[in-house]
Amino acid sequence: MSNQVPLNRIFREWDPRGQATATVQQILQSAVAPRPVALVSTVNAQGEVNLSPFSFFNVFSADPPVLIFSPARRVRDGSTKHTLDNVMEVPEVVVQVVPYALVEQVSLASAEYPSGVNEFTKAGLTALPSKRVQPPRVAESPVQFECKVLEVKPLGQNGGAGNLVICEVIYAHLAEDVLDANGVPDPRALDPVARLGGDWYSRAAGALFEVPKPNRHCGMGVDALPAWLQQQPGITGNLLGRLGNLSAPPDASKILEAQERFRALHPQGSFPLRAGDPGCYVLFQQILQLAEKGALDEALALAFVPVGDAS
Ligand SMILES: Cc1cc2nc3c(=O)[nH]c(=O)nc-3n(C[C@H](O)[C@H](O)[C@H](O)COP(=O)(O)O)c2cc1C
Known part of the structure; x- marks a missing residue:
């Protein structure tokens, strides 16, 4: 079939086995993109607050409503992130959606501050008490999901190994100004950002287009x-x-x-x-x-x- 996507491309074969983890991570993160960003608040057993972004993140179920994100072990030394440590102590999180207006503060919240440092303060974001869980929510985010952690599934023990934090949404706060007439977030008002490889981000508003769903009765093909x-x-x-x-x-x-x-x-x-x-x-x-x-x-x-x- 004649098509503007060439079928005679030259492909480089790639087998992740035996490759440096940093290379594998780079290729996966650059190819599986853009990824939505979750800004996650947690607390430890002492009630100390942590806030960090995660782009290994998505929604996986509506009944029950389930979100999953993955704080990975650090590639350089296999150490775990505070978010994961906190979830193991207090299995509750708030997952916030990140609009373009917050992207720089969210990036700052990803810095490796020592344990006990509250990234709300460092990033200049406002903590509001949650209704059903202990971690506070981010006032500036237009969508805040309060969640119980159902399960943490480690995918390995080496540096770069992900840990699936499987979260059930039990309550949510949706800013009126990002909702359409049906009470559903409108992508133009939400203006979420997404992460790609390296330092690349993308912004939904401005790059939006619609593709009608496939014909319900099956298109002729x-x-x-x-x-x-x-x-x-x-x-x-x-x-x-x-x-x-x-x-x-x-x-x-x-x-x-x-x-x-x-x-x-x-x-x-x-x-x-x-x-x-x-x-x-x-x-x-x-x-x-x-x-x-x-x-x-x-x-x-x-x-x-x-x-x-x-x-
Ligand atoms: C936009 C963005 C997305 C990120 N996504 C992830 C991710 O999915 N998994 C991960 O382990 N680290 C991710 N990071 C890095 C963590 O945010 C960073 O390691 C942070 O220091 C972890 O904080 P914590 O130790 O307080 O939990 C991301 C950073 C940014 C800026």
């Missing part, structure tokens, strides 16, 4: 689209995917209408069209324009205008 279109130079996988998401090929009357409209617009054209001919290129450009406008049914009808094999 790229393989059901006309062969000339699948092979047309300049076609992208994204456009094929969008058209293949439509339910079925257009019926004959729609195709005829589209063909007549196209012929009326191009009276000098030589019909029937043949793949590779200038007329076919013009047809393709029109399909692109319609798809870009979101007129997908019209684009599909044009795509099914009969096109013969290349002469």
